[in-house]
Amino acid sequence: MTEETMIDIRNLSVTFRPGRKPVKAVNGVSLSVKAGEVVALLGESGSGKSVTMRSLLKLHPKGTLIEGAIDVAGHDVMQLSGRALSDMRGATVSMVFQEPRLALDPVYTLGQQIEETIMRHEKISRSAAAARALALFEKVRIPSPERRLKNYPHEMSGGMLQRSMIAMALACNPKVLLADEPTTALDATVQIQILLLIRELQKEYGLSVIFVTHDIGVAAEVADRIAVMYAGRIVEEGPAVEIIRNPKHPYTKGLLGARVELAHGRDRLITIPGAPPDLTAMPPGCAFAPRCPQATDICRVDVPALTAASVDHSVGCVHYG
Amino acid sequence: MISVVEQPSSDLAVGERGGPAQPLISVRGLVKHFPVKGTGFLKPKKVVRAVDGVDFDILKGETLGVVGESGCGKSTTARLLMQLMSANEGDILFDGEKVGGALPLADYRRQVQMVFQDSYASLNPRLTIEETIAFAPKVHGVPAQTAMARAHDLLHRVGLEPSRFAGRYPHELSGGQRQRVNIARALALEPRLVILDEAVSALDKSVEAQVLNLLLDLKRDFGLTYLFISHDLNVVRFMCERVMVMYLGKVAEIGSRYAIFEETRHPYSSALLASMPKMDPSERTLEPPLSGDPPNPIDPPPGCRFHTRCAFAEPVCSEKTPGLATVSAAHSAACLMSVPGSGHSRAPVMAEA
Numbered sequence: 295m296t297e298e299t300m301i302d303i304r305n306l307s308v309t310f311r312p313g314r315k316p317v318k319a320v321n322g323v324s325l326s327v328k329a330g331e332v333v334a335l336l337g338e339s340g341s342g343k344s345v346t347m348r349s350l351l352k353l354h355p356k357g358t359l360i361e362g363a364i365d366v367a368g369h370d371v372m373q374l375s376g377r378a379l380s381d382m383r384g385a386t387v388s389m390v391f392q393e394p395r396l397a398l399d400p401v402y403t404l405g406q407q408i409e410e411t412i413m414r415h416e417k418i419s420r421s422a423a424a425a426r427a428l429a430l431f432e433k434v435r436i437p438s439p440e441r442r443l444k445n446y447p448h449e450m451s452g453g454m455l456q457r458s459m460i461a462m463a464l465a466c467n468p469k470v471l472l473a474d475e476p477t478t479a480l481d482a483t484v485q486i487q488i489l490l491l492i493r494e495l496q497k498e499y500g501l502s503v504i505f506v507t508h509d510i511g512v513a514a515e516v517a518d519r520i521a522v523m524y525a526g527r528i529v530e531e532g533p534a535v536e537i538i539r540n541p542k543h544p545y546t547k548g549l550l551g552a553r554v555e556l557a558h559g560r561d562r563l564i565t566i567p568g569a570p571p572d573l574t575a576m577p578p579g580c581a582f583a584p585r586c587p588q589a590t591d592i593c594r595v596d597v598p599a600l601t602a603a604s605v606d607h608s609v610g611c612v613h614y615g
Numbered sequence: 616m617i618s619v620v621e622q623p624s625s626d627l628a629v630g631e632r633g634g635p636a637q638p639l640i641s642v643r644g645l646v647k648h649f650p651v652k653g654t655g656f657l658k659p660k661k662v663v664r665a666v667d668g669v670d671f672d673i674l675k676g677e678t679l680g681v682v683g684e685s686g687c688g689k690s691t692t693a694r695l696l697m698q699l700m701s702a703n704e705g706d707i708l709f710d711g712e713k714v715g716g717a718l719p720l721a722d723y724r725r726q727v728q729m730v731f732q733d734s735y736a737s738l739n740p741r742l743t744i745e746e747t748i749a750f751a752p753k754v755h756g757v758p759a760q761t762a763m764a765r766a767h768d769l770l771h772r773v774g775l776e777p778s779r780f781a782g783r784y785p786h787e788l789s790g791g792q793r794q795r796v797n798i799a800r801a802l803a804l805e806p807r808l809v810i811l812d813e814a815v816s817a818l819d820k821s822v823e824a825q826v827l828n829l830l831l832d833l834k835r836d837f838g839l840t841y842l843f844i845s846h847d848l849n850v851v852r853f854m855c856e857r858v859m860v861m862y863l864g865k866v867a868e869i870g871s872r873y874a875i876f877e878e879t880r881h882p883y884s885s886a887l888l889a890s891m892p893k894m895d896p897s898e899r900t901l902e903p904p905l906s907g908d909p910p911n912p913i914d915p916p917p918g919c920r921f922h923t924r925c926a927f928a929e930p931v932c933s934e935k936t937p938g939l940a941t942v943s944a945a946h947s948a949a950c951l952m953s954v955p956g957s958g959h960s961r962a963p964v965m966a967e968a
Contacts, residue, residue: 338819338820338821338822339790339819437907451908452908453907453908454908481684481685481846481909482684482846482847482848482891483684483886483887483890483903483904483905484684484908485890486890486900486903486904487903487906489892489900490900490901490902490903508819508820509892510894511891511892511893511894512892514892514893514894514895514899515892515893515896517896534896535896535897538894538895538896548821549821552821552824553849553894554824554827554849554853555849555852555894557853561831562828562831563824563827563828563853564824565821565824565828566821567825569791569822570819
């Protein structure tokens with residue numbers, strides 16, 4: 295591990311065992327994020343993007359099988375458990391969730407919740423923690439912060455709650471911020487405010503950010519690099535500009551081609567036929583082969599490995615080019 | 616021989632009587648206030664002004680898009696149109712006939728159907744999808760066998776092979792497939808108008824594109840009219856001939872797609888357009904076009920409701936409420952900057968009579 299690598303995931307597989315049929319939601323994902331870098335995990339629902347990210351904090355239900363190696367800021371996450379894991383959560387790695395209303399406790403004020411977070415990780419008096427909470431609310435630009443700290447979650451709008459969530463995530467000066475579709479539930483006008491805020495704070499704190507989204511536009515607004523996931527695997531990874539201007543994998547090409555923005559004057563959209571595969575019954579070979587216009591026999595036999603298309607752009611397709 | 620003058624034109628089907636130029640739906644002065652908890656004792660009773668005086672037309676065969684932030688009243692407008700709740704004030708005319716007046720509600724409901732955002736919550740989990748689709752025709756007196764045959768035909772039309780899917784329950788389908796079932800159900804009564812309330816918002820992008828194509832095909836084949844509610848302006852731009860922008864229960868701007876997207880007059884519409892994420896990482900947004908959240912519709916600001924967030928606001932904006940002013944034949948905006956002689960420094964000069 296080089297010095298500036300903050301997150302290093304190697305060959306991660308996550309299998310849920312809710313009933314008789316095990317579901318392999320993540321299937322051999324490797325990803326590394328440098329210090330101060332923003333990586334977007336882009337994919338449709340069920341592609342394993344959220345599961346990959348939650349593995350960094352081991353936020354999976356009991357009995358979930360996690361294989362592979364995860365290294366975050368020098369901690370070997372796979373070996374952590376109990377107290378050591380709790381010490382890392384929130385202090386080194388913190389997370390912003392999609393639904394702030396579900397992630398915040400409805401019976402405590404926002405101020406109490408932020409103070410609790412700070413006091414859990416640092417030996418600090420309540421009044422000092424309260425002062426930190428106020429500074430954080432000012433940082434995320436919540437109007438009249440003193441009054442807002444005394445509010446309960448139900449008294450605030452979605453945009454304000456998401457700002458509070460970000461404030462809470464930053465409370466203990468983490469090195470890594472995980473954002474799980476933090477703007478999906480928000481209006482477009484508020485979404486762009488939150489995206490700009492995350493970008494600004496990321497620069498200021500030098501955070502490494504993993505940003506999970508299904509919206510290419512959002513990824514283009516925040517990310518330095520984009521990793522595209524499909525059916526539990528990363529199929530393409532590279533700098534944001536490269537991925538958007540010069541996609542190599544047929545799935546990425548399909549996603550970018552299906553955008554409605556491109557359809558001016560046309561009366562039909564180009565679509566990717568079919569639907570993502572069932573994770574309990576994955577096809578052998580490339581998971582995208584059944585929907586892929588370029589698929590040949592070899593695609594249905596072997597899973598293509600990620601190969602370098604250029605220095606920092608890799609593609610998991612035998613036909614790329 | 617003298618024929619009866621007041622011959623009701625009921626020999627023509629509902630929705631055909633007014634001729635092609637008559638708007639399919641005309642909404643005039645629609646108001647819906649929701650009372651907020653509280654007795655009104657000692658304090659004035661408070662209401663949420665969800666829809667506060669809205670006028671618009673839906674022309675025959677068009678797709679009218681409705682955009683706006685959450686809480687602007689787009690879904691309430693749709694529910695009022697569906698008569699899922701009754702309006703406090705205002706009239707809905709369907710093809711020139713007053714709904715609930717000249718046109719009985721049962722006849723109207725057959726002509727107007729709706730597809731909701733949550734595909735799972737809007738299906739009965741205990742009915743197979745063929746039963747779901749055949750349900751409404753049976754209620755309206757279609758024989759069971761005919762209704763079932765129609766259901767199979769519709770399933771085929773929305774791309775779900777009846778032999779594979781007809782007997783399935785909603786939980787056995789994916790989100791995109793469920794939304795196709797909802798669309799088929801909406802078409803089962805052969806309506807003229809289909810209200811699509813964020814119908815594709817919950818779908819993945821690649822599935823969304825498939826469903827949008829399906830909607831376009833169905834519109835052409837069945838001669839439908841759509842009211843298309845969405846927060847995704849790119850989708851609205853693709854789907855709709857005309858667009859209505861709503862803000863805090865009022866219409867901010869309404870006009871053709873070209874007028875709204877290329878000749879935007881209302882500052883709120885411009886801000887909405889500027890808020891869309893850019894696809895090019897080298898052209899990232901640097902300043903948020905709007906700050907803060909929309910104000911509370913319980914206590915909307917006086918005058919123009921947008922003046923608290925508007926970059927061009929002047930003192931006159933908090934005093935005068937702008938009405939919808941005609942900008943061109945196919946374009947109106949509710950902004951003092953578009954009203955001649957309104958007192959706003961950017962308003963056009965009043966033409967000399």
